[in-house]
Amino acid sequence: MPKTAKLYRMAMPDHLCPFGLKSKALLERRGYQVEDHKLTTRDETDAFMQEAGVDTTPQTYIDGDRIGGHDLLRSHFGQHVREEGETSYTPIVAIFTTTALMALALSWAAFDTLLTIRTLEWFIALSMTVLAIQKLQDVERFSTMFLNYDLLARRWVRYAYLYPFGEALAGVLMLSGTAIWLASPVAIFIGGIGAVSVIKAVYIDKRELKCACAGGDSDVPLGFVSLTENLMMLGMGFWMLLT
Template identity: 60%
Template sequence: MTPAKTAVLYRMVMDKHVCPWGLRARHLLKSEGYAVDDRWLTTREETETFKAEHGVKTTPQTFIDGRRIGGYDDLRRFLGKPVRDKDRKTYTPVLVVFAVTALMAAAASFAGGTLANPRTPEWFVAFSMCALAMLKLRDLDGFATMFLGYDVLARRWVSYAYVYPFVELGAGVLMVAGVLHWLSVPAAMFVGIVGAWSVFKAVYIQKRELRCACVGGDSNVPLGFLSLTENLMMIAMAAWMGWRAWG
């Protein structure tokens, strides 16, 4: 009979704080078949004493066969699990926005009685504009700082970096409603063209490796094709809405 795998886990469990990484470590150990000796650190004093005794700076801490494995990331490495690199560039945030707004557009069409609604692609682009603007507005100052790294107009007129998300949001809302085309179409066309040229110049002419501010100033999305896509979508949407309104 194979002996049961056991692990000792020290984690903070206090009246006003339960360490989320401790919960994740316990869940990971149990999912890997370990019997967990779950030891709670119930006060700050007890926690500080534990850290000083073992020469560690953080909790939780896992011990297996008398050997200290370490914190949550160390435990994942020990178990052969991937560890998220916080500095790794990823397109995931943008792809998630596009996936969700596509579903929203489809749902709006379905609510109207058909998925073949000609407004479905319009709603998709407009919803995407609104969602991306919302992410920028979470931390307007952080967005502006990153945006200034590559936008050609913002570098000449810093206030544009603060105006841009509001223009994107306003144009998106008006396009969802299908009103005031005289305002939404030129606004979307203008920011789309400036944005597309800024990205194209920085990435494909200057060959710079930058992070994109499209989902906010705290993202690790690389400036590149998907960043250009956001702007090209706005240009195409503006052209289409203008053609429908006046063509």
């Protein structure tokens, strides 16, 4: 006997609920035949919520039992549901994976081979620029998070606003291979201060903080990732200055 589920979701002319679509797709992937009840007007939606005693849609029912909305449906099937404020390394993994692939692609296009010294240089420079973009999307929020731990920014607040511009400048110049006399000192300066700040905050003071490395709304924990970012900049600065 096929598994069946009832789904009540908003499908109005001016609003097609994305969570309703996600719930339907999830049920179908799990082998359920979905009895799809589309709520096509505001009055119809309000009447359903009042009758069902719920405050939101979509709502899923399996074997007569109400499962709830999309997050509860995911939990019902044993899938992880990220809670607000929960730490995650996903943004950093996505950034570093993408910049690594971009560096490999550039090396292949330029040298017909994947692994060269330039591949590593491009990877670090691309990572710097992409991380800078994350910060520059909302400099105000980045600066607020950055002030929690950066030693220089705590003494000179304006540095918290200048930092992402310096990271972007150094990354772009290193990608082009020009004005290294400027790019290298900037990378060494901000990378060195950043590394010392992270070591003090995390490994000496034992503070549990969020890292501003991926922007001001990041849930990445401060520690290894931020230290790696700063050491990459520091090392890249010295490398390009000396080569």
